[in-house]
Amino acid sequence: MPNHLVIVESKAKAETIGKYLGSDYTVMASYGHVRDLPEKGLGIDVDNHFAVEWALPQDRAKKVVADIKLAMKGADTLYLATDEDREGESIAWHLLELLQPKGVEVHRMVFHEITEDAISEALGNTRQIDMRLVEAADGRRIMDRLVGYLVSPVLWRRVPSARSAGRVQSPAVRLVVERERARMKFVAAQYCDLSAIMNAATGDDSRSFAARLVEIAGQPIATGKDFDADTGLLLETSKARQLNDAEADALVGALDGAVYTVTSADTRPFTEKPKEPFRTSTLQQEAGNKLGFSAGRTMSIAQGLYERGFITYMRTDSANLSEQAITAARIQVAELYGKQFVPAEPRRYKSGRNAQEAHEAIRPSGERFRVPASVRSELSNDEMRLYELIWMRTLASQMENARGNTATLRIGAQAGDEAVVFRASGKTYSFLGFRAAYIDVSEDDPSAEEAEAVLPVLAVGDRVNCSVLEVSPHSTKPPARFTEASLVKELESRGIGRPSTYASIIDKISSTRGYVYKQGNALVPSWTAFAKTQCLESHFANLVDYRFTATMEEVLDKVAAGEAEAEKWLDEFYFGRDTPGLKQLVSQENLDTIKMEVVNSVFIGNDSEGIPITIRVWKNGASLHRGEEEKCAMPEGVLPDDLTVDRAIEILAKGTIGPRELGIDPETGLTIIVLTGRFGPFVQVGILEPGTKSKEKPKRASLFDGMDPETITFEEALELLSLPRTVGEIDGEEVTAQSGRYGPYLKKGTDSRTIGSEAQLLTITIEEAAAIYSQPKQARGRISKPPLAALGAHPETGAPIVVKDGRFGPYITDGATNATVPRGIDPAEVTLETAVQLLAERAARVDSNPKRTIKKKAVKKKAVKKAVKKKAVKKAVKKKAVKKVLKTAAPRLAQGSSED
DNA sequence: CAGTGAGCGAGCTTCCGCTTGACTT
Numbered sequence: 001m002p003n004h005l006v007i008v009e010s011k012a013k014a015e016t017i018g019k020y021l022g023s024d025y026t027v028m029a030s031y032g033h034v035r036d037l038p039e040k041g042l043g044i045d046v047d048n049h050f051a052v053e054w055a056l057p058q059d060r061a062k063k064v065v066a067d068i069k070l071a072m073k074g075a076d077t078l079y080l081a082t083d084e085d086r087e088g089e090s091i092a093w094h095l096l097e098l099l100q101p102k103g104v105e106v107h108r109m110v111f112h113e114i115t116e117d118a119i120s121e122a123l124g125n126t127r128q129i130d131m132r133l134v135e136a137a138d139g140r141r142i143m144d145r146l147v148g149y150l151v152s153p154v155l156w157r158r159v160p161s162a163r164s165a166g167r168v169q170s171p172a173v174r175l176v177v178e179r180e181r182a183r184m185k186f187v188a189a190q191y192c193d194l195s196a197i198m199n200a201a202t203g204d205d206s207r208s209f210a211a212r213l214v215e216i217a218g219q220p221i222a223t224g225k226d227f228d229a230d231t232g233l234l235l236e237t238s239k240a241r242q243l244n245d246a247e248a249d250a251l252v253g254a255l256d257g258a259v260y261t262v263t264s265a266d267t268r269p270f271t272e273k274p275k276e277p278f279r280t281s282t283l284q285q286e287a288g289n290k291l292g293f294s295a296g297r298t299m300s301i302a303q304g305l306y307e308r309g310f311i312t313y314m315r316t317d318s319a320n321l322s323e324q325a326i327t328a329a330r331i332q333v334a335e336l337y338g339k340q341f342v343p344a345e346p347r348r349y350k351s352g353r354n355a356q357e358a359h360e361a362i363r364p365s366g367e368r369f370r371v372p373a374s375v376r377s378e379l380s381n382d383e384m385r386l387y388e389l390i391w392m393r394t395l396a397s398q399m400e401n402a403r404g405n406t407a408t409l410r411i412g413a414q415a416g417d418e419a420v421v422f423r424a425s426g427k428t429y430s431f432l433g434f435r436a437a438y439i440d441v442s443e444d445d446p447s448a449e450e451a452e453a454v455l456p457v458l459a460v461g462d463r464v465n466c467s468v469l470e471v472s473p474h475s476t477k478p479p480a481r482f483t484e485a486s487l488v489k490e491l492e493s494r495g496i497g498r499p500s501t502y503a504s505i506i507d508k509i510s511s512t513r514g515y516v517y518k519q520g521n522a523l524v525p526s527w528t529a530f531a532k533t534q535c536l537e538s539h540f541a542n543l544v545d546y547r548f549t550a551t552m553e554e555v556l557d558k559v560a561a562g563e564a565e566a567e568k569w570l571d572e573f574y575f576g577r578d579t580p581g582l583k584q585l586v587s588q589e590n591l592d593t594i595k596m597e598v599v600n601s602v603f604i605g606n607d608s609e610g611i612p613i614t615i616r617v618w619k620n621g622a623s624l625h626r627g628e629e630e631k632c633a634m635p636e637g638v639l640p641d642d643l644t645v646d647r648a649i650e651i652l653a654k655g656t657i658g659p660r661e662l663g664i665d666p667e668t669g670l671t672i673i674v675l676t677g678r679f680g681p682f683v684q685v686g687i688l689e690p691g692t693k694s695k696e697k698p699k700r701a702s703l704f705d706g707m708d709p710e711t712i713t714f715e716e717a718l719e720l721l722s723l724p725r726t727v728g729e730i731d732g733e734e735v736t737a738q739s740g741r742y743g744p745y746l747k748k749g750t751d752s753r754t755i756g757s758e759a760q761l762l763t764i765t766i767e768e769a770a771a772i773y774s775q776p777k778q779a780r781g782r783i784s785k786p787p788l789a790a791l792g793a794h795p796e797t798g799a800p801i802v803v804k805d806g807r808f809g810p811y812i813t814d815g816a817t818n819a820t821v822p823r824g825i826d827p828a829e830v831t832l833e834t835a836v837q838l839l840a841e842r843a844a845r846v847d848s849n850p851k852r853t854i855k856k857k858a859v860k861k862k863a864v865k866k867a868v869k870k871k872a873v874k875k876a877v878k879k880k881a882v883k884k885v886l887k888t889a890a891p892r893l894a895q896g897s898s899e900d
Numbered sequence: 901c902a903g904t905g906a907g908c909g910a911g912c913t914t915c916c917g918c919t920t921g922a923c924t925t
Contacts, residue, residue: 010919032919039914060921087918141916148915156913166915303920315918500917596908618907633905659905677904684904700904740901752901804925811925818925 005075006109007068007095009082012307013114017081020116026071030082034061035094037141042149044142046583050570052142057098065098077105079126084110085356086560090137093129113322113360115367136559139566143167143552146574150586151540155532158594160619162515162532167549168497169508170536173515174544175490176482177525177533183641186478187232192248193221195472196422198260198411201463205456208467211411215421216241216251224476232476248471254415260464263412263421271401274434276319276349277361277394280499281492283314286393288485288521291385295484295503301386302362309365310375310383311390315499316359319349321397324367325360329398332369336395337436343400363394396438404429407455411464426455478641481522495550524639527602527615527622535599540585601625605645613648621678624651632656633678654709659687663714665721670698672717674709681709683717702739704758719762728766735769737761748773791832794839801835812838 004025008014011029018027037043038055045051057065072078078101080092092108107126111118144167151165194213199206213221222240227233234242243251278286280299287298302314312325321329326346334342351357364370364387372388379387407426412419429435429452458464482490488502497505509515515529525533536544558564575581584590601614611627615634622634626648632655638647659673662683670686685699701720703712724738727746735748737755744761745754746769753772755764789803791812799814803821812819812835819838821830 030919031921033917036917037915060919083918091918137917144916146915150914152914160907164914168916307920498917500919504917616907621904621906623906631906655905675905679902679904682904700902702902702904738901743901745901747901754901813925820925 003075004077004079005068005071005104006079006081007092009088009091010313012309013313016114016309017119020114020119026075028068028071029064030068030091030095031060031064033087033091033094034065034098037145042145044145046146046574049567050142050574052138054094065095068095069099072099072101072104075104077107079107079109079123080129081109081111081122083358084112085358086133086137086140086556088358089130089133090141093131093134096129113324115322115324130560132562133560135566136556139559139570140552140556142566142570143573146570146582147543150582151536151543154539154586154591154594155535157591158596158599159528159531159535159617160600161528161617162535163513165532165536165540165543167543167552168491168501168505169513169515170532170544171494171496171546171548172487172491172505173509173525173529174533174536175487175546176509176516176523177529179479179482180525180530180640182229183478183481184643186229186641188478189227189232189234189242189476190244190473191222191227191476192243192245192471192473193223194248194251194255194422195468195470196466197468198422198424198464198466200456200458201465203456203462207454207456209409209424209426209453209455211409211422211424212472213251213420214410214423216243216415217418217420224474227476229476229478245471245473248473251415251420252469252471254418255413255420255466255469258413258415258466260411260413260422260466262409262458262460262462262464264408264410265458265460266408267405268407269403269405271403272433272435273401274347274396274399274438275393277321277363277397278390279316279319279351279361280314281317281488281502282319283362283390284488284502285485286389287386288483288488290389291382293382293386295488295506297382298386299503301382305379305383305387305390308378310370310379310387312361312363312365313359314362316362317355317499318351318357318359319361320351320357321349321363321394322360325363325394326398328364328367328369329395332371333395333399333437336371337399340431341399341433341436343398347398349397361394362390364391369394392438396434399434399437400431402429402433402435403431409455409458413466424455426453428452428454481519481524483521483523487523494546495553496546497549519639527617527634527640530602530615530640531600531617534602535594538599539590539594604643604648607645607649613645613652615643624648624655626652630656632676635676635680636678654681659684660709662712662717665718672714672721674703674712674717676709681707681712683712683720685721723761725761727764727769730766730770730773735766735773737764737769746772789830791830791835794836795832801832801839803830803835814839 004021006014006017006021006025006027007030008017008027009030009032011031014027014029018025021027035054035057037052043053043055045053056062078099080095082088082091082095088110089108096106108129109122109126111122148164148166152163155162155165196211196213197208198211199208215221220240222234222238222242226235226238226240226242228235234240275282283302284295284298287293288295291298293301299314302311305311306314330342330346349361369391372384372391375387376384405428407428409424409426411422411424413422414420480486484506487506491497491502491505510517510523514526515532516523516525518524533544542548555564555569556566559566559569573581574583576584597616600618601616604613604615606612607626614625616623616625621636623631624634625631630652632652635651635655638651655676659675662672662674664670665672665685668685672683672685673687674681674683676682679702681703682700683703699721701723703709703720707716724736724747727735727737729735730748733748735746737744737746737760739745739758739761740752743754744756744758745752746764751773755761755772791801791803793799794801794814797814801812801814803812811821812830817839819835819841821838
């Protein structure tokens with residue numbers, strides 16, 4: 001009979017540890033936190049030492065606690081083996097509170113490596129729960145609740161489209177907003193330089209190389225860094241010379257027939273160190289840059305790999321490798337690449353500040369790493385790519401430095417009476433080192449790979465030929481928008497958020513709250529985000545101060561060390577001391593000083609008469625204003641940094657024309673008008689008097705792309721209003737043509753197909769429609785795959801049963817029910833009998849769990865989100881996602897797996 | 901696979917960190 005009970009946080013960990021501990025031990029998971037503040041209400045008695053009313057555990061946790069209680073009945077020892085960090089300590093304590101064990105010995109136990117030795121050592125070195133750590137964790141929880149639940153209501157009252165504020169999400173949004181502000185303020189500068197292709201005039205080494213003009217008459221040529229981002233002018237401190245088109249052209253002329261001579265030739269050795277092994281944030285960044293995965297996708301794939309034992313824990317802030325891992329890596333490097341690739345001493349990596357180090361780095365699990373090719377058959381394509389990335393980075397982190405030389409040539413010539421200098425640089429590797437396994441992608445330009453550039457061997461005084469000489473025009477670029485990857489990096493570097501939350505922060509500020517949306521991979525702030533941010537900046541400055549979390553961490557560290565009290569800290573924050581506390585900031589008197597017309601309007605610029613142009617945000621959408629008088633709906637889809645004053649005036653001009661009457665609708669006798677709304681210009685049957693709320697919505701239709709509200713004719717309007725149009729019948733089913741959220745499409749029953757242009761909606765014939773329907777349906781640009789196997793007819797229903805390969809792996813379908821092929825069963829080997837059984841089980845599960853409630857608010861939100869989505873889709877298509885291929889020079893074992 | 905103008909109107913909303921479901925095709 002097992003008489004020792006061990007509690008860890010995750011299921012997968014419980015299973016692994018269970019294997020090591022044997023039959024005397026039962027290992028169970030707490031599944032994270034078991035108790036929290038109530039969802040409704042503050043749950044904190046601020047006037048009574050910030051006493052917390054912990055809510056009853058939720059259903060999930062209730063079951064966990066009940067199960068553990070049951071298991072505890074026969075046990076004589078309870079080991080609380082949650083993670084060794086603040087949150088882990090808190091979980092242990094809350095568990096203990098809920099379990100109330102009687103007659104059971106309780107130990108707190110921690111281990112850092114999941115090996116037999118480490119665990120048995122941990123069992124022999126238990127301690128008691130550290131209440132100081134618990135105090136720090138719960139202090140953190142209380143602080144987050146105070147901020148979130150007291151400041152959010154202020155936003156509801158003053159920036160109605162902003163739903164929430166928080167210690168983490170609000171600075172995250174502010175980062176995106178500030179970047180966009182910098183882009184809006186940015187003034188581009190135009191400048192030129194000369195680029196040349198040269199080669200040695202004498203000797204055997206005739207390879208050509210690229211060179212660039214860097215100096216005229218001793219003065220450097222201006223490059224991007226010499227310009228002021230806010231004015232587009234040369235910085236006052238810059239000594240560089242800005243070359244314009246004409247001057248550059250003249251220079252090319254003056255250099256005609258010039259003699260080029262090497263004036264200096266330098267070679268310097270360099271070494272490059274590998275990057276440290278992955279932790280959560282860096283994994284998300286690299287998977288984003290190299291594989292194009294979102295942070296959320298990366299985490300869910302990693303979760304699968306972890307649960308099935310392929311990698312170590314994926315939510316970690318540590319880049320430290322265990323001894324077991326270092327040994328495994330070194331052995332494998334020697335086997336695959338050779339001994340010369342193994343450094344004399346193992347490399348050790350330190351973690352950044354605020355790291356809690358409850359886990360090790362993310363790496364292939366086990367004491368012998370599985371080579372990607374050997375796990376190919378067990379992993380899906382995405383899992384394979386992520387595993388390979390982790391495997392390579394881990395190996396590389398324990399490999400030798402790369403070594404090489406950089407060479408620089410300076411080449412002089414005479415342009416008229418001015419001496420000019422060109423420069424060429426080269427880079428060669430004498431020893432690849434870690435680069436043999438893993439090449440880094442640069443942050444700014446993920447597609448660029450630092451290639452070798454070999455210069456010919458030249459000495460001072462050597463003559464050089466110039467085969468090509470041309471003007472290169474340049475334009476300075478505004479700071480790039482954040483991507484998911486770069487935002488995670490920024491948040492981590494500022495200590496904001498935790499490994500378990502980076503992906504959910506992104507999700508929160510984008511999908512859930514709509515403060516940012518994606519333009520390709522770039523994150524763009526909504527107008528609401530601007531308003532929310534400026535409201536917080538002017539009235540809750542310390543909450544959106546990027547140092548807020550870092551300062552909090554310092555305090556909590558002191559609390560954990562017994563050098564400070566959480567209550568004192570909370571007291572000061574809430575009641576205030578030298579500066580007003582939160583209580584006062586969210587009070588009614590203070591709310592009265594927050595003027596809606598100030599905080600919900602975003603200043604764009606002044607027109608030529610000095611009249612301010614602003615955007616005002618409302619619950620659903622935004623309006624554009626010039627001064628007090630002129631205003632119109634702000635169309636969605638205009639990126640903030642595209643909204644110049646000129647553009648705004650253009651929009652105002654179109655939007656404020658007011659309805660234009662086109663004619664009388666012959667059917668209804670009502671006037672048909674054209675007007676502009678937040679989705680652009682549209683026509684409408686009948687005029688709505690302002691203020692009257694008619695129940696019957698008038699019929700409306702958007703203008704096609706390219707139609708102008710000023711020139712649209714009555715006939716065109718009638719055609720638009722005639723949609724959706726019945727095209728004809730195919731196989732007795734009616735086919736209609738209409739516009740939807742993904743553009744124009746045909747519809748036959750439930751089968752819909754997109755069509756090329758909006759104009760086709762009016763012209764497409766039933767024959768053309770039939771041709772489209774005769775083609776197999778394209779699923780997002782991909783033709784649906786043929787089934788893996790056909791198993792025959794269902795014995796009861798007669799429906800054909802087939803095995804297909806879907807997004808979530810192989811599954812069985814009879815057309816009505818889909819059942820995933822369980823792991824461990826080869827999809828090619830599924831028999832009809834098993835398939836019928838699996839389908840029946842699946843159907844039974846669906847029936848027993850029918851409640852899938854849709855919340856009201858979700859429906860409402862959809863409309864807003866859709867519009868955003870539409871733009872993103874349109875642009876994304878134009879841009880045509882460039883597939884990023886994993887750069888690797890890894891040996892054959894790793895190859896053949898990254899091209900899918 | 902759809903909506904639109906302006907902007908008090910009725911009642912509701914909200915946080916962060918630890919986990920994994922149940923669910924897609």
